[in-house]
Amino acid sequence: MTELASSVAPPNPALSERLKFYGIWIAVALLLLVLPKIFGSGGALTTFSLIGISIIFSLSYNILLGQTGLLSFGHAVYYGLGGFLVIHAINIIGANKLPIPLPVVPLVGGLTGLFFAALLGWVSTQRSGTAFAMISLGVAELIASSALILRTFFGGEAGISANRTKLFRLFDWSFGPQIQIYYLVAAWTLLAIIAMYALTRTPLGRMCNAVRDNPERVQFVGYDPHVIRYLAFCFAGFFAGVAGALAAINFEIANSAYLGAVQSGTVLFSTYIGGVGYFIGPIVGAIFVTALSLSLSDLTSVWQLYFGLFFIAVVTFAPGGITGLLMMHRPLLRGGTLGKVLPSYLIALIPTLALVAGLILAIESIVHHTVNPGDDPNIKAFGMSFNASSPITWIIALFLIVGGFVVARETWRRLARAWDDALTVAHERGYHA
Amino acid sequence: MISEGWCVVLELIVISTLNGVLFGMLLFLMASGLTVIFSMLGVLNFAHASFYMLGAFFGFQISRWVGFWPALFIAPLLAGALGAAVERFGLRRVHRNGHVAELLFTFGLAFAIEEIVQIIWGKSPVDFRIPASLDFPAFRIFSTNYPAYKMFMLLVSIAIFVGLLVVLKKSRVGLIVQAALTHPHMVGHLGHNVGRIFMLVFGVGTALAAVAGVIAGPALVTQSNMAALLGPILFVVVVVGGLGSLPGAFVASLLIGLVQTFAVSMNGSLAGAFGPLGPDYAQTWLSDIWGVTVAQVAPIMPYVLLVLILIFRPMGLLGTRET
Numbered sequence: 001m002t003e004l005a006s007s008v009a010p011p012n013p014a015l016s017e018r019l020k021f022y023g024i025w026i027a028v029a030l031l032l033l034v035l036p037k038i039f040g041s042g043g044a045l046t047t048f049s050l051i052g053i054s055i056i057f058s059l060s061y062n063i064l065l066g067q068t069g070l071l072s073f074g075h076a077v078y079y080g081l082g083g084f085l086v087i088h089a090i091n092i093i094g095a096n097k098l099p100i101p102l103p104v105v106p107l108v109g110g111l112t113g114l115f116f117a118a119l120l121g122w123v124s125t126q127r128s129g130t131a132f133a134m135i136s137l138g139v140a141e142l143i144a145s146s147a148l149i150l151r152t153f154f155g156g157e158a159g160i161s162a163n164r165t166k167l168f169r170l171f172d173w174s175f176g177p178q179i180q181i182y183y184l185v186a187a188w189t190l191l192a193i194i195a196m197y198a199l200t201r202t203p204l205g206r207m208c209n210a211v212r213d214n215p216e217r218v219q220f221v222g223y224d225p226h227v228i229r230y231l232a233f234c235f236a237g238f239f240a241g242v243a244g245a246l247a248a249i250n251f252e253i254a255n256s257a258y259l260g261a262v263q264s265g266t267v268l269f270s271t272y273i274g275g276v277g278y279f280i281g282p283i284v285g286a287i288f289v290t291a292l293s294l295s296l297s298d299l300t301s302v303w304q305l306y307f308g309l310f311f312i313a314v315v316t317f318a319p320g321g322i323t324g325l326l327m328m329h330r331p332l333l334r335g336g337t338l339g340k341v342l343p344s345y346l347i348a349l350i351p352t353l354a355l356v357a358g359l360i361l362a363i364e365s366i367v368h369h370t371v372n373p374g375d376d377p378n379i380k381a382f383g384m385s386f387n388a389s390s391p392i393t394w395i396i397a398l399f400l401i402v403g404g405f406v407v408a409r410e411t412w413r414r415l416a417r418a419w420d421d422a423l424t425v426a427h428e429r430g431y432h433a
Numbered sequence: 434m435i436s437e438g439w440c441v442v443l444e445l446i447v448i449s450t451l452n453g454v455l456f457g458m459l460l461f462l463m464a465s466g467l468t469v470i471f472s473m474l475g476v477l478n479f480a481h482a483s484f485y486m487l488g489a490f491f492g493f494q495i496s497r498w499v500g501f502w503p504a505l506f507i508a509p510l511l512a513g514a515l516g517a518a519v520e521r522f523g524l525r526r527v528h529r530n531g532h533v534a535e536l537l538f539t540f541g542l543a544f545a546i547e548e549i550v551q552i553i554w555g556k557s558p559v560d561f562r563i564p565a566s567l568d569f570p571a572f573r574i575f576s577t578n579y580p581a582y583k584m585f586m587l588l589v590s591i592a593i594f595v596g597l598l599v600v601l602k603k604s605r606v607g608l609i610v611q612a613a614l615t616h617p618h619m620v621g622h623l624g625h626n627v628g629r630i631f632m633l634v635f636g637v638g639t640a641l642a643a644v645a646g647v648i649a650g651p652a653l654v655t656q657s658n659m660a661a662l663l664g665p666i667l668f669v670v671v672v673v674g675g676l677g678s679l680p681g682a683f684v685a686s687l688l689i690g691l692v693q694t695f696a697v698s699m700n701g702s703l704a705g706a707f708g709p710l711g712p713d714y715a716q717t718w719l720s721d722i723w724g725v726t727v728a729q730v731a732p733i734m735p736y737v738l739l740v741l742i743l744i745f746r747p748m749g750l751l752g753t754r755e756t
Contacts, residue, residue: 071533073540123743130477131676133536134668135743141665142736149725149733261661265544272537302552308545315538316523319530370553 025194032186036179045178051290052182052189053246058271058282059196060239065268066276067200068232069212070125071133074140075240075267080259081116081143082109082241083248084154090162090249101170106188106245113241114234121233126226128215137261144259159255162248175249185246192239197279199235208232269307273314275321284322302367306360335426344415351407358400361386365393444575449698450691455583457690458590462645463663464670464682465597466638472677473613473634475532476524479539482664483546484639487512488646489655490554493561501564501651509643516639520632543660551657558656586648593644601679610634669735673742675752684750689735696731 036045057079064070086109093100124135147154154160165176173180199205207228210218215225248254257263266289274285296303318325332338368388386393467481491508492501499507519542527538563582570578601607609630613620621627653659670689674681702725742749 065533069533071536123740123747126743126747130471130532130536131672134477134672134676135739137665138669138672138736138739142733142740145733145736149729150722261665265540268537268540302548305545305548305552308541308548312523312538312541312545315530315534315541316527319527319534367552371555 028193029190032190035186036182040179042178045182047290047294049178049182049185049246049250051287052185053243053250054267054270054286054290055189055283056192056239056246057243057267058274058286059193059279060236060243061267061271062276062279062282063196063199063208063232063236063239065271066281067205067212068208068229070128070229070232071136072264073133073137073261073268074143074264075136075236076259076261076263077120077140077143078113078117078237078240079244079247079263079267080147080254080256082113082244083254083258084160085109085112085241086245086248087160087162087252087254088153090164090167091160094163094166100167102164102167102173102175102249103170103184103187105167105249106242109245109248110238110242113244114238117234117237117240121230121237125229125233128211128225128229140259140261140264144256144261147256147259154256155254157256159253159257161253164249164252181250185250188242188246192242193283196235196239200279204228204231269311273311273321275323275325277320278323278327281321281323288322300364301371302363305363331426331431332422335422335429335431337422337425340422340425341415341418344411344418348408348411348415351404351411353404354400355404355408358397358404361393361397362401364388365397440575444577445698447574448577448579449694451579451583451587453691453694454687455587455590455690456694457687458587458594459645459649460667460670460690461683461686462590462593463642463667464674464686465594465679466641467667467671468674468677468679468682469610469634470638471671472615473610474520474524474535474631476535476539477668477671477676478635478638479536479664480519480543480546481539481639481642482660482667483543484512484516485642485646485649485663486550486657486660487515487546488643489561489650489659490550490559490646491643492647492650493554493559493655496561496564505644505647508647509640512643512646513636513640517632517636519639520635524635525628525631543664547657547660554657556657558654561650561655563651582652586652589644589648593641597641606630606633666735669739673735673739673749675749678749678751681749681751689738692734692738693731696734697728699727702726 035048039045039048057075061072061075064072064075086105089105089108090102092098093105120139124132124139127135148156165174167175175181175184207218207223210221210223211225211228211232218225218228244254244258247258270285270289271282272285273289274283275281293303293307296306300306314321320328329338332341365386365388463481463485467478470481471477488508491511492504495504495507523538523542524535527534563580567582567585569581571581571584572579601611609620609625613630620630666689670685671682673689674683674685
């Protein structure tokens, strides 16, 4: 019997494996601790806090999209409700002088998210696929519109606010300064990442993957896909609630935008751009999208358009997201053939950049003429200065777009061939992943 | 003799029914395209309402240059060509990445179209007017003048509905489309150029949405958020009617059109029916529920209907498909 068991169960990981595994987590924790020492400015701390919140939110979304195959257009409902309840909780705790410190308050948000996911999830998860997507959208609209009607609780357009510093203090932390909020968010982010990673390792996490890949077979094995989808939905709701709670604590306000379609769209964008196929994908996506939206908005006034076009490009050309793209190179790297495709990459990069530059030039010129036609035509975007009215700009833009497109298409074809050759060699050497 | 009070009620009912049927028919103009596209391509076009918006803005721009009547034809053609191009060069490419990628592609497209419309026409409503030749009251019911333009909208949408019905039931293309609704793979196996049919269906579907946009633009508000406002209701229509069912989409369109129009015209609230709450509750969230009027909850009616349908009939009213 023991022999059978040992041959079925995977072997106990070697000491070096375990060191590597725990080493990563310890390294992340240390990084989070020293990060404010390196970038100590107020703006950087705020950015880090936003990224942490976005990481929890995106990972919770990936429990649905990546792990269970449920595309939701209304995940912000649980985020927003968590945020609202936390603001109310802070006000109640503060008014009644209850001995509850701020660090445990995000649990209120999590439980709120869990409660509403449990309430709304049963009907939502009856069906998967497109029907689920539409239902999640409808439910989200229902909640978001109701929030505007129930003014006393949701505060109407203005929202409701709270003062986070008036709570019971532990170790004399007031949570007024941003650095303390950073550590609060960082601690919760680490906890949530560990918890959600652990969830993927449980039998439930594995069954979620099975439901995503083949629900019919899951039924044959004796599980109910509906129940599994429902459980995944509840977990996702819980962590979304935690993220919403941290956001509400960070801003000390909750308003109807928390629940809205834009918020749901943003989490979908960051999760998908990061990559839904790997656990680390949403983390990468959250960091990337938060940083991108903060930096792009400085560079150009129509950053949302670029953002949308970028998303379309990712869906079309890199459905695995950033992590999927990086992980594609793993067999090449291990097989030692990555060097063979690098020249093709460099060649393909030049016309692609030209194409992108032409598009930017054209978009910025059009924006100049439609949004602020009376202004000085010498404009600056992405560090480039040009005259939006001069025909030379238009000719250059057209040339870059057409020429870039034609050349880029050819170079990418060559790259694909070089890639296939390199992959074949890597496979022959025994590296498949 | 009919008393004064009954006249008011009757008037309300007649006007609301007319408006409700009108809104329902407009919804069906879009929902029909969406349903056929979904049934054939297996992708729910998230950007469908965006083509409705594009129709309205194209119509606005073209009617400024050459007048309303040419715009009524040119704008849908333009939007339909754009839709066909989206299918040919976008969706067909994304298809191999799976249905989620297709849905996300149209989602990104809807996002981008809204941004582009905002860049070109701005965020505030544009001045899209009813053509002068239709700017008169068609008839009078009791004390209300019913505008001729609304009758025109109703006639156009009914004409297109009848035309669609004839094409679907009588023509060869219609037969193929009908076959593809239930047995999409079989149609491909029978040797039809599925790719071209898909492109055609996508183009016609988006053009229909654009027609709805052109005729609704002057009557409603032509603004860059009109797609975001209407889109979710459109998806409620196709889910409530049953995904992939054309008759279902028709019934659900009229149902939602009527429900919403009647709700808007009613002013009653629980407080009105049972009296206001005691002073103890006057400042709690309970008072919000108690004091809200039916007209105020009209925007959420479609979603309430959606949840009810999901609980009692998850397939939708006339749906047969599981997913």
